[in-house]
Amino acid sequence: MLDPTIRWKDRPDLSLLNTEHPRVDAADKVTGRARFSHDMRLPGMVYARLVMIPASRATIEKLDLSQALATPGVVLAEPAEEDKTEVRYLGDDAVVAIICGVSPEAAQDGVRAVQIEWTPADNMLISEEQISEADAPKINRRGNLRESGEKGDVDDTNKALAAADVRVSATYSVPVQHHLCLETHGCVVDYNGGDEATVYASTQAVSGNPGSFARHLGLKSSQVRVVCQNMGGGFGAKFGIGLEGALACRAARQLERPVHLMLDRKAEFLMSGNRSGSRQAMSAGANKDGRIVALDVEAHKFGGTSGGALPTPPYMYLVEEAHAKIFTVHQALDGNRAMRAPGHPQASFAMESMVDELAYGIGMDPLEFRIKNLSDATHHRQLRRAAKEIGWDLHPNRTQPGNKPLQSNQRPEGSPAAPPGDHWREGIGFGVAHWGGGGHGGAKCEVRIDPDGSVTSSCAVQDLGTGSRTYVGTIVAEELGLGLNAVKARIGDSALPPGVASGGSVTTGSVAPAVQHAALLAREALEKVLEPVLGAMPGDYTFAAGRVFVTDAPAKSLSWQEACALLGRDPLVVLGDRKGELSEGGAHGSQAVRVAVNTRTGQIKVLDMVGIQSQGLVLNRLAVKSQINGGMVGALSYALFEQRVIDADFGNSLTANMEDYKIAGTKDIPRMRPLIDDEDKRPTVSGMAECTGVPGAGAIANAVFNACGARVRHLPLTPDRVLEALKDS
Amino acid sequence: MDKFKQPLVPNPSGESSGHSRRTFLGGTSAAVAGSTLANSAVANTLGAGKTRPEDGPRLTGLSKLTLTVNGTKQSVEVEPRTTLLSLLRHRMDPPLTGAKEVCDRGNCGACSVLIDDQPAYSCMTLAVDLAGRSVRTVEGLGTPDDLHPVQAAFCKHDASMCGFCTPGFVVSTVACLEQEPDADSARIRDRLSGNLCRCGTYPHVFAAAEGAQQVMNAGGLDSAGDQGGKR
Numbered sequence: 001m002l003d004p005t006i007r008w009k010d011r012p013d014l015s016l017l018n019t020e021h022p023r024v025d026a027a028d029k030v031t032g033r034a035r036f037s038h039d040m041r042l043p044g045m046v047y048a049r050l051v052m053i054p055a056s057r058a059t060i061e062k063l064d065l066s067q068a069l070a071t072p073g074v075v076l077a078e079p080a081e082e083d084k085t086e087v088r089y090l091g092d093d094a095v096v097a098i099i100c101g102v103s104p105e106a107a108q109d110g111v112r113a114v115q116i117e118w119t120p121a122d123n124m125l126i127s128e129e130q131i132s133e134a135d136a137p138k139i140n141r142r143g144n145l146r147e148s149g150e151k152g153d154v155d156d157t158n159k160a161l162a163a164a165d166v167r168v169s170a171t172y173s174v175p176v177q178h179h180l181c182l183e184t185h186g187c188v189v190d191y192n193g194g195d196e197a198t199v200y201a202s203t204q205a206v207s208g209n210p211g212s213f214a215r216h217l218g219l220k221s222s223q224v225r226v227v228c229q230n231m232g233g234g235f236g237a238k239f240g241i242g243l244e245g246a247l248a249c250r251a252a253r254q255l256e257r258p259v260h261l262m263l264d265r266k267a268e269f270l271m272s273g274n275r276s277g278s279r280q281a282m283s284a285g286a287n288k289d290g291r292i293v294a295l296d297v298e299a300h301k302f303g304g305t306s307g308g309a310l311p312t313p314p315y316m317y318l319v320e321e322a323h324a325k326i327f328t329v330h331q332a333l334d335g336n337r338a339m340r341a342p343g344h345p346q347a348s349f350a351m352e353s354m355v356d357e358l359a360y361g362i363g364m365d366p367l368e369f370r371i372k373n374l375s376d377a378t379h380h381r382q383l384r385r386a387a388k389e390i391g392w393d394l395h396p397n398r399t400q401p402g403n404k405p406l407q408s409n410q411r412p413e414g415s416p417a418a419p420p421g422d423h424w425r426e427g428i429g430f431g432v433a434h435w436g437g438g439g440h441g442g443a444k445c446e447v448r449i450d451p452d453g454s455v456t457s458s459c460a461v462q463d464l465g466t467g468s469r470t471y472v473g474t475i476v477a478e479e480l481g482l483g484l485n486a487v488k489a490r491i492g493d494s495a496l497p498p499g500v501a502s503g504g505s506v507t508t509g510s511v512a513p514a515v516q517h518a519a520l521l522a523r524e525a526l527e528k529v530l531e532p533v534l535g536a537m538p539g540d541y542t543f544a545a546g547r548v549f550v551t552d553a554p555a556k557s558l559s560w561q562e563a564c565a566l567l568g569r570d571p572l573v574v575l576g577d578r579k580g581e582l583s584e585g586g587a588h589g590s591q592a593v594r595v596a597v598n599t600r601t602g603q604i605k606v607l608d609m610v611g612i613q614s615q616g617l618v619l620n621r622l623a624v625k626s627q628i629n630g631g632m633v634g635a636l637s638y639a640l641f642e643q644r645v646i647d648a649d650f651g652n653s654l655t656a657n658m659e660d661y662k663i664a665g666t667k668d669i670p671r672m673r674p675l676i677d678d679e680d681k682r683p684t685v686s687g688m689a690e691c692t693g694v695p696g697a698g699a700i701a702n703a704v705f706n707a708c709g710a711r712v713r714h715l716p717l718t719p720d721r722v723l724e725a726l727k728d729s
Numbered sequence: 730m731d732k733f734k735q736p737l738v739p740n741p742s743g744e745s746s747g748h749s750r751r752t753f754l755g756g757t758s759a760a761v762a763g764s765t766l767a768n769s770a771v772a773n774t775l776g777a778g779k780t781r782p783e784d785g786p787r788l789t790g791l792s793k794l795t796l797t798v799n800g801t802k803q804s805v806e807v808e809p810r811t812t813l814l815s816l817l818r819h820r821m822d823p824p825l826t827g828a829k830e831v832c833d834r835g836n837c838g839a840c841s842v843l844i845d846d847q848p849a850y851s852c853m854t855l856a857v858d859l860a861g862r863s864v865r866t867v868e869g870l871g872t873p874d875d876l877h878p879v880q881a882a883f884c885k886h887d888a889s890m891c892g893f894c895t896p897g898f899v900v901s902t903v904a905c906l907e908q909e910p911d912a913d914s915a916r917i918r919d920r921l922s923g924n925l926c927r928c929g930t931y932p933h934v935f936a937a938a939e940g941a942q943q944v945m946n947a948g949g950l951d952s953a954g955d956q957g958g959k960r
Contacts (some may be wrong), residue, residue: 026884027873029892030899032827032866036892039818039826103819105810182831182839182893182927232829232893233927265832465891465928622887626933630890633929658836658925666918669931 004520004539006579008617008683009478015544016478020622023470024485025230025463034230037202038262040188046075048251048261049107050244051097051114052270056090056332056651057121057137064115068099071113073106076251080243087118089125089139089305090651091334092243092271100251100259124651125332139305139330146330148301151312152323160294160321164285166361172282172350174697174715175643176302177275178661179339183232185272186262187241189248191217193256198225199249201241202262204234205501207460210494212241216249226494228462235464236338237273239501269656273337274644276301276308280350284319286358290372292317295354297324306335309343315351316432317373333646338503340631341435341690345638345697349715352431352698356705365398366702367430379432382590382612382677386430389610389673390592391415395428401709401729402427411594416607416671418596425597426607427707430590431695437615437687438585439509441578444497445518447476449526449572453564455480457518458490461499461511466689467623468507472515474619479519480526481543482560497575505687509583512619512685518576525574529566534558584684588677589613589691591632594670595703597710599726602719604704606636606670609696614680615688621676627689628674635696637664640716794860798825799869807856814840814851817866827867827896838924841897842866848904850923867896870903879903882941883934890928897924902938910946914939 011018028034053060063084068077080095087094097114101107123130123137130136131144138144161167187201199213206228211221231238248261263272278301285294292314301308313324336342359369367387371380387393391412396402406426411417418424445459457476463469473489480487490496500510526548527538534541534557536550543549548563550556558566594608611628618624641662645654655661697715704722705711709729712721791806798821807816814833817825828851831839835853842851843865871877876884879902889895898921905912905920912920917938926934 022884022887023889025892026887026889027876027880029889029895030867030876030880030883031871031873032825032868032896033873034892035826036829038829039824041824041826104815105808180927182829182837182891182925230892232831233891235927265834465889626887626890626928626930629932630929633931657834658832659834663925663927664929664931665925666921666931666935669918669935672932674932 004524006517006520006581008516008582008685011617014478016474016484018618018621021474021484021620023467023623024473024489025469036183036230036232037186037188037200037228038183038232040200040260042188042190042258045188045258045260046100046102046255047104047107048098048100048248048259049111049264050080050095050247050267051099051111052094052267053087053096053116053118054652055087055094055120056124056126058087058118059121060085060087060096060116060118062115062117063096065097067113067115068110071106071110073101073103074099074110075102076100076255077110077114080247089332089334090270090653091305094270095243098247098251100255120651124648126646126648126651128329130648131329131331139332144330146328147325148307148328149312149326150324152321154296154323157294157296157321157323161283161285161296164293165287166358167283167285168354168357168361169283170354170357170713171279172353172713173279174277174346174349176277177339177638177642178269178644179233179235179237179273179275180661180663181233181235181237181268184263184265184268185238185242186244187248188258188260189213189252190258191252191256192258195219196223198227200227201245202231202238203228204238204462204464204503206462206492206494207498208501209241213245213249216246217253228492231462231464233465234502235340236342236503239338239503243271265658266656269661270653271334273339274304274334275339276303276336276346278302278308278310278346280313282350282354284354284358286362288362290362290364290369291320292355292358292373293320295319295322299324299326300329301326302329302331303336304331304333308336309346311343311347313347313351315347316434317351317355318375332651340634340693344433344690344694345635348431348433348694349698349701352695353701353713356429356702357711360400363399367392370430370432374432376434376588378588378614378680379590381679382588382614383430383432386590386592386610386612389675390428390594390608392428392592397427397706401705402707415594418607419605423598423600425599425707427595427597427703427705429593429595429699429702429704429706431699431702433589433691433694435505435587435688435691436585437505437509437587437691439506439513439578439583439687440500441510441580442498443500443510443514443578445472445511445514445576446497447518447522447574447576449522449564449567451564451567451569451571453561455482455487456490457487457515458496459499459511459515460491460494460496461507462492462502464502466507466627467620468511470623471512471619475512475515476519476522479516479523479543481545481547483546505587505690508619508685508687509585510578513580513582514576514578516576516582517579518574521574521576522572525572526563530558530563533566582684583686584616584682585686587613587615587686587688587691589695591695591699593696593699593703595700595707597704597707597722599708602722604640604717604722606668606700608671609636610673610675611692612675612677613688613692614677615686616680616682616684618676619685624676624688625674628692629672631689631692632672632696633664633669634693636668636700638715639697639700640664640668643716788857792857794857796859796861797863799865805856809855809857811856812852813842813854813856813859813864816856817842817851825866825868829893829896831893836925837894838901839894839897841900841924843900843904846904846907848901867899870899877903878944879906879937879941882937882944886933886937886940888930888933888937890930894924894926898926898934902941905938906942906945910942912942
């Protein structure tokens, strides 16, 4: 019975893990060889397009697909749903037909030839006025506006508020944000009739998807293989197969040929989920000693047909008496889906802003105020480090907003400065986050050592761009003393031992322990093979630099190839389980931001972002830095640019393309310093990515206030809002 | 709004009822689309690249043309509407899927290629305009075993996460460094500002561009990675 000690190597003993190394699939990605679902080309494959009615609510009088079907190159033109007479929301319910053509252009020709007669509804059920009209149809059977949670005692909170030294009442809001995965949702269903199918899906849940595809193909789960070797972003929106997956299966089943159905960009904006919006009306009180004594919140979540996401306040900070009431607002719009820390960036923006307002309200340094109201010593330590990096100690305006440009000695050496001119002000803001990320059971990993010395590590897990493919290989290489690319990682295939769905930053905490367990099992099994040759008991060997040594007698050694040759003809194969003692949740992050604000134009320029992040043992320091950067860039984009805009009269989106839906680009990126918190010395791994995207928007808004006194309480922080807020300051 | 992309457009007659409800019909758009359709439908009978007298100088049907793709001359037949992106991704054998279709309207740069060494959005370029011209795609810049210095630097600096924008960024970076070898970091950001990334890889892309710049300026076209380069 194999029974290795379940542990990670001590940090000083690591030669691959906890170092900076490139990801193993980088060369494929930079040369265009990496194949995504979009890129699949199969014999006989047809391309599908969906036809959507551009309104949130409508009556369908006629759908005539005969001309579409007669279009050259079109092989299938079908209603999405038989006898559909109504569009109930702008999302997958607005899809009325699917057209398949032998080329994308042929399919598009077919779409143009579709004849529809439809009448828009009088009430598009978009605005809060519309959904609240007396005769407004119900989007959700429980009502269009409903209370969805309450916590705390309102009377105690009001008493505490009344007794507070300083009170602030303010309403904060955030718009709906799109995931905007660069690879749209969809799949390529390789089915030619018969009892087997392979689906190339852009998915965050390879192991979880065969059953869904099988249902729509009329097959059993065991007859469907789901493959996702690369995917162009998910961010929480790509767990299920969606209507697009179901329709692709249906078309493939009818045609008995492969169907390529990747949403076009407009459909992607309209029906692939989003981060819900929110409006949070807060009243809070603090005492002059720096304690937050009361917080009352009335929050509204805007999640379309879904419920919206928002952790119940108070978020992150200690509050002595708190009361929160949360309402869900249903609109006839695409439902929200998980998006990189669902609900947390919304909660963080409002709470970090309010915390800041209270700090300035009592005249206390907002950094010290935060530390006083955060319970976790890790945050205290991280905030002080982030403050030092960003130059808080040199900053002249720590308890009130600035009113003149900074001198060069008022920021650290090397710090980016505001553009020259009298109208630029510089400010600094802070924010914190915390995340679980410990993972859960279910993942398995197979390690196979062949007699010729080649090693394979296999797990069905997908790589969203986080680097999971790399650690499925490097964890094994580390334990066997091999090099970066010595272990072939096989992932993204449901035929392999199961992975987990990549959501909630659980992938690393779930999969890496299974890989490590498999590596330990493989190592011990090989040591048993070595015992008759080298004489030492299993456990008494050292694997390093492509050799195996007897630990106490290093002269006794074999090269990796010689050791593997002892296996004879058959490979050594082990299956590792996820061992909980190898992972632990509890990632902490703290961020500091320096911005410049032009008080004449309202323009905000983010100059410098520092993010310090803890996650226990780091598997790849370079990939973790990429994740920290990614979280901060996402937050910057959320803070300054992004918002979905819907025309309530026409029930249609005005931002369903990448021209009108703006995201951060190269010239918006400040100096960025992703710092790994090495003072977290836990011998466990943890997911961390979601933690990094939470605090940035609040930190930027706070930095804007610190710069010039403009308290902007609504995202995005557009120039007009800055100028409006300056008038009030 | 582009009516050719919109299957459903208002029918003015619906307004005459006097009701506040608006009636929309798809018939008009089908008629408009009809002319486009006719082009592809009659393509085979009309033959290559002919124009019909009633169309004036308009190009219809299939056009034959020869262009160079990654150093190899290729003869292709394309419709007037075929974009270079579609030509590369759907009509080459084997398909060149490195350039990605993301926004399909010149917003994001994921489809970037080099046309006669100039960077271009292939989704905004009609294939018929490329007769006699030379196209380089990300596949033509280097292979995993023989990376272009820009590609090697992208690997070294982890300048890709999901990787979907990466081919476009690699192409734009190559164009920048070939044309402006001494571009400073602000200029590099200018030159890459036509490309968008959603994972937030930008800082590592900048590091890769500057790393590659050192290697290329040291004449190290044959060296992988950007170590040891001197300006």
